Amino acid sequence: MSITTQKKVQIDVKNNDTTTESKTEQPRVVYDTKDLNLWYSETHALKDINLEVTENEVTAIIGPSGCGKSTYIKTLNRMVELVPGVGTTGTIAYKGKNILDNSMKVEDLRTQVGMVFQKPNPFPKSIYENVTYGPKIHGIKKKSLLDEIVENSLRGAAIWDEVKDRLNQNAYGLSGGQQQRVCIARCLAIEPDVILMDEPTSALDPISTLKVEELIKELKKKYTIIIVTHNMQQAARISDKTVFMLNGEVVEFSETDQLFSNPKDKRTEDYITGRFG
Amino acid sequence: MEKLEALHQNNKMNARLRKNSIWKSIFFLSTLFGLVVLAILIIRVLIQGLEWIDLEFITSRLSTQADKAGIMGAILGTLWVMVVVIPVTLIIGVGSAIYLELYSKKGKIQSFIETNIANLAGVPSIVYGLLGLTAFVRLMDLGNVVLAGGLTLALLVLPILIVSAQEALRAVPGHLSEASYGMGATKWQTIRKIILPAALPSILTGSILALSRAIGETAPLTVLGIPALLIPFPQGLLDTFTALPMQIYYWTLDSSLVAEYANLAAATIVILLLILFILNSIAIIIRNKYHQRN
Structure with missing residues (x-):
């Protein structure tokens, strides 16, 4: 119970923030990346990345394949460490704490920072078990509380009405788009502050993509979202700020409108006008 | 054109x-x-x-007279050996596979160990018999009892099980464990709740193959000095025993003396095949159940 009420309070506070829009108040920086370099064995995959991600915004990362955008987003919850031979220098401060020096437990970080993957990856379990997986591994056992979490999360992911009558059926029976929204619900169930999305619609059809995009706009009110996409229109549609990456470097980082209408860098212009990539 | x-x-x-x-x-x-x-x-x-084959053949004790001989002792011996082999191989085998596949750092030492395990799977079974004789029968002074036989056979099939369990774990799609880690699950939680259930059907298939091998092995048992002509039934881990393949071996060997022994050997083979068949069916049933649940 306490969890849900706490969340509501948080939402209210955040709504107040957006309504007042005081210019004197500094927007809170969630992720502050400084001089980040990353190597896969010998390959220099990220070069001197400096980025600030602001709370309750959608930050989109675009760039051609192999530019390091997926690597960067996976560094933000240290999933990149699952690849053997990864080395980093520099710092990424998450709410002021450096996440690259092991002062923060990786499990703790990933509880506060959820992730949605490129391919919908529900567990081969029921929809209910998929959503309760996170809460359960964090020790929540009470059935009534779990039921509540399942409903709230599925509602939050805009899929409750579609699956409420078949919560005990295997999630593999759902369509790709539905699976991806169940994965988003599963991610919401651990009540993260940040959601990382690694090309979440690249495996979906246009209608499912649209639904997920609408959902992202909705989720922005409560969560900070960082999304990697190879779809520039998508970045333009849903994001507040956009990062353009090329060959492991951040070429340009600005308000989305500005980046697409008035890019400062020649390479950004070439990319968004379709001259390469 | x-x-x-x-x-x-x-x-x-x-x-x-x-x-x-x-x-x-x-x-x-x-x-x-x-x-x-x-x-x-x-x-x-x-x-x-x-x-x-009739009920009497299956349930009676061994005898030198062909028409009175039964194989209950050998069946019990084989079952008792399995009581040792199954837990030892499953726990050590799956445990090693989990460590090698999921915990240990991939590197030269790791690949050295894996190569050696794969090589061990190819070592002739009689060599394991010698190892068992030295380690369990002599050094630990167990004598040729169920425990010694079971441990020897467990050593023999462990490499097979480790290799197959490792393959089963490796075949679990990475995106499933990524999803689990991504929610802040620890390695053990991910293994316990995601990787092991997904790998279980294949691990089961591997273990049944390994156990079938253990049930059918004769050479290591002859080295351990397991008797064929043993009248009393084994009642525990520290009793002497004989096993079905030993029985088949000696009856075949002595069929030049008593012609009926060849028939007895054939009948015992049928029983052994039947036991293997039942074991395999159980594995398939468990596996299918798991598949349906998933």
Whole structure:
């Protein structure tokens, strides 16, 4: 119970923030990346990345394949460490704490920072078990509380009405788009502050993509979202700020409108006008 | 345009189709060869042994008189050995596989260990018999009892199980464990709740293959000095025992002295095959159940 009420309070506070829009108040920086370099064995995959991600915004990362955008987003919850031979220098401060020096437990970080993957990856379990997986591994056992979490999360992911009558059926029976929204619900169930999305619609059809995009706009009110996409229109549609990456470097980082209408860098212009990539 | 004509020449097409059907028959014949040999073997064993199988044969004690001899002792011996082999191989085998596949750092030491385990799977079983004789029968001074036999056979099949369990764990799609780690699950939680359930059907198949091998092994048992002519039934881990393959071995060996022993050996083979068949069926049933649940 306490969890849900706490969340509501948080939402209210955040709504107040957006309504007042005081210019004197500094927007809170969630992720502050400084001089980040990353190597896969010998390959220099990220070069001197400096980025600030602001709370309750959608930050989109675009760039051609192999530019390091997926690597960067996976560094933000240290999933990149699952690849053997990864080395980093520099710092990424998450709410002021450096996440690259092991002062923060990786499990703790990933509880506060959820992730949605490129391919919908529900567990081969029921929809209910998929959503309760996170809460359960964090020790929540009470059935009534779990039921509540399942409903709230599925509602939050805009899929409750579609699956409420078949919560005990295997999630593999759902369509790709539905699976991806169940994965988003599963991610919401651990009540993260940040959601990382690694090309979440690249495996979906246009209608499912649209639904997920609408959902992202909705989720922005409560969560900070960082999304990697190879779809520039998508970045333009849903994001507040956009990062353009090329060959492991951040070429340009600005308000989305500005980046697409008035890019400062020649390479950004070439990319968004379709001259390469 | 010349090239296009070459593509559409009909005689070349026919040659390719002919080649295709020739290879198809070669592969079919290879399959047939194995099946026919197996069928001949089973039919011969059945003809020789089936008449000799009745309730008395299965339930009575061993005897030198062919018409009174039974194999209850050997069946019990085999079952007792399994009581040792199953937990030892499953716990150590799956445990090692989990460590090697999921915890240990991938590197030179890791690949050195893995190569050696794979090599151990190819070591002749009689060598394991010698190892068992030295380590369990002599050094630990157990004598040729169930525990010594079971541990020896467990060592023999461990490499097979480790390798197959490792393959099963490796085959679990990475995106499942990523999803689990991504929610802040620890390694053990991910293994316990995601990786092991997904790998279980394949691990089960591997263990059944390993256990079947253990049930059928004779050579290491002869080295351990397991007796064939043993009248009392084994009642515990520290009793002497005989096993079905030993029984088959000695009866076949002595069939030149007493002709009926050949029939007894055949009948015992039928029983052994039946036990293996039941074991395999159980594994398949468990596996299918798990598949349906998933």
